[in-house]
Amino acid sequence: MSDPASEAMAAVPDAGPDAVPDRARRWDQLLDLLAERGRLSVAEAADRLRVSEATVRRDFSALAKQRLVTRTHGGVVAASVAYDLPARYRSRGDSTERIAAAAAQRVHLGMVVGFNGGRTTSAVARRVAARDDLASSAGRPGITVVTNALNIATEMVLRPHIRTVTLGGVVRPYSYELTGDLARLVLDQLWLDVLVLGVEGLDPVAGATCHDDSEAGVDAAMVARARRVVVVAAAAKLGARSFARICGTEDVDVLVTDATADPVVVTDLRSAGIEVVQV
Numbered sequence: 001m002s003d004p005a006s007e008a009m010a011a012v013p014d015a016g017p018d019a020v021p022d023r024a025r026r027w028d029q030l031l032d033l034l035a036e037r038g039r040l041s042v043a044e045a046a047d048r049l050r051v052s053e054a055t056v057r058r059d060f061s062a063l064a065k066q067r068l069v070t071r072t073h074g075g076v077v078a079a080s081v082a083y084d085l086p087a088r089y090r091s092r093g094d095s096t097e098r099i100a101a102a103a104a105q106r107v108h109l110g111m112v113v114g115f116n117g118g119r120t121t122s123a124v125a126r127r128v129a130a131r132d133d134l135a136s137s138a139g140r141p142g143i144t145v146v147t148n149a150l151n152i153a154t155e156m157v158l159r160p161h162i163r164t165v166t167l168g169g170v171v172r173p174y175s176y177e178l179t180g181d182l183a184r185l186v187l188d189q190l191w192l193d194v195l196v197l198g199v200e201g202l203d204p205v206a207g208a209t210c211h212d213d214s215e216a217g218v219d220a221a222m223v224a225r226a227r228r229v230v231v232v233a234a235a236a237k238l239g240a241r242s243f244a245r246i247c248g249t250e251d252v253d254v255l256v257t258d259a260t261a262d263p264v265v266v267t268d269l270r271s272a273g274i275e276v277v278q279v
Helices: 004-011 020-037 042-049 053-065 094-104 119-129 150-156 181-187 213-224 263-271
Strands: 039-041 069-072 075-078 112-115 143-147 162-166 192-198 201-203 207-210 226-232 244-247 254-257 275-278
Touching (some): 020 119, 053 069, 143 150, 192 213, 207 213, 213 226
Antiparallel strands (some): 039 075
């Protein structure tokens, strides 16, 4: 017997169901639900997201095409181990999503893109991977991702239009980042068009910093191999200094942050030559 509530929801047209920001947000929500439950039906997803079942079916098909889920009769089951990682690596909160969406637009077809580890960089990587315009029509990878973060690599390798390169080294259990001499040795052989860099602090004087010196060493090597460096950081990290220095402000080209950032710090960072994008 059909469910009247489901029928009513299915009859409601979506407002711009294929708009990229809305779609990417829905995909994050669907994958989070799938991580909790292991499987998800079309009707259940439509009810939770308050969209039509037709929209959910389109989303399920797109996620299955990118090998993030496996289609079943009437729904999907989880296919990506990346969403079994701790919740801190699955982005939550509007400011992180806005930062991720803006930074992802800095990536273009054919680029070699570097990512260090962290919640915000993971969100940016997921946004980049969800962009249909970066898929190569010739059957070759549309972009190349270079990362020392195992969770990012695990997600990216499932996307047929992305070539994924991981660095060697010792894995830090808290951040899932590969560190050490081996990681830096691999980086010495590579060039990055753009590096998306997550930090614990970005100060006009101290530069970009993080908590761990081993992470800072690999991050600094990535900065040295990148033509452009895009720092992604919430407002609370601006003006802050952490234990280990990654690079100076002169090495940062763009900062993507949220609109609540301290205007004095923003002015100082712009005076240091950094393009500041607030979202």
